[in-house]
Amino acid sequence: MITLLLHLLRLLPFLCGGHRLLALENLALRQQLAVYKRTVTRPPLRRTDRLFWVGLATVWAGWRRSLVIVTPNTVLRWQRRRFREYWTKLSARPTGGRPPVNAEIKVLVTRMVAANPLWGAPRVHAELLKLGIDVAERTVSRLMPKRRPQPSQTWRTFLDNHVRDLVSLDFFTVPTARLRVLFVLVVLVHHRRRVVHFNVTEHPTAHWTAQQIVEAFPDDSAPPYLLRDRDSVYGHVFQQRVEGMGICEVLTAPQSPWQNPFAERLIGSIRRECLSHVLVLSERHLRRILIHYFAYYHRARTHLALDKDAPDVRPVELPNAGRIVEISEVGGLHHRYVRFAA
Helix, strand or coil: CHHHHHHHHHHHHHHHCCCHHHHHHHHHHHHHHHHHHHHCCCCCCCHHHHHHHHHHHHHCCCHHHHCCCCCHHHHHHHHHHHHHHHHHHHHCCCCCCCCCCCHHHHHHHHHHHHHCCCCCHHHHHHHHHHCCCCCCHHHHHHHCCCCCCCCCCCCCCCCHHHHHHEEEEEEEEEECCCCCEEEEEEEEECCCCEEEEEEEECCCCHHHHHHHHHHHCCCCCCCCEEEECCCCCCCHHHHHHHHHCCCEEEECCCCCHHHCHHHHHHHHHHHHHCHHHCCCCCHHHHHHHHHHHHHHHHHCCCEHHHCCECCCCCCCCCHHHCEEEEEEEHHHCEEEEEEECC
16 A cells, blocks of 8 residues: 555656646556565566666666666666676687587498498498598597407508509418318509409419419510519529519518518408408319409408509499498408499
8 A cells, every 4th residue: 555655646746747647557557566566576587578677777767766576786687697698608719519420320330330340440431431421530430339459460661663563472371171271372463452363272383373474464464573572482484484574573581571561461451351251161162252352352342552442443422322232242241332323
């Protein structure tokens, strides 16, 4: 009642003047606000309500007399908080961060690692690049499940200025299930890491090895230089045949396999990625296994030295080429990923 009398006294000049209707409306609104304030201890206010009173306080000097819901100090506190938030946001550093990785890419990386346990992050990253998926190798490494790293083989490069003209060859042995030992000869072209010829025998001789060189380079396609070790199998007959083809032999130092790094690296890959996971039954069986592996090696296997490309250049397949299809290679030891239109 006292509040209503105070409102009447405050509006008395308006009631006696020419603003009678406006004063009565103001009185009715103030009475309703008084009732609302008695019934609601702390009325909920929206952000727009606060902005309204902050803006009104800047243009009207008498805003305190009409304020009923909250105290004037509350409005001033709103203004100070708005000032701090504005300048804090204005002076804050941009928080870009890394973009989130697509969920489909995560699933694809997990599937590749599960299907190809011999692959590392560079191989998986190279496959993604060939599928038109542009992600960083570091991101691929982070998405891969953690496992104990295997020691990497170290090897030196040499004669880089003659890499296009260099060919190396080497033997390696493969035990069979019948406790026999087979010898595999590989002839490798350094430039694109291509295996131009291979053969298997149980009894390697100088005549047999010389014939393999002739079969590897028919029709005057012999390279200028041939890199090999000092094995006794490369006897007088072999040396005469190589010299007759116009090839200059480059011999490594005794007991220095690191001087023939490309061939040694190839043999290590053949063992780690293929022969260490199969049981060789016979010469014919080994030849068939190597045919399948070298077909995968040339067509699909990526190499760090080739800028993560295959010996046979693999084109990048963009996402609009279709969905990703997994193709089994080397009996399921490895997989090739291509895009096919639906």
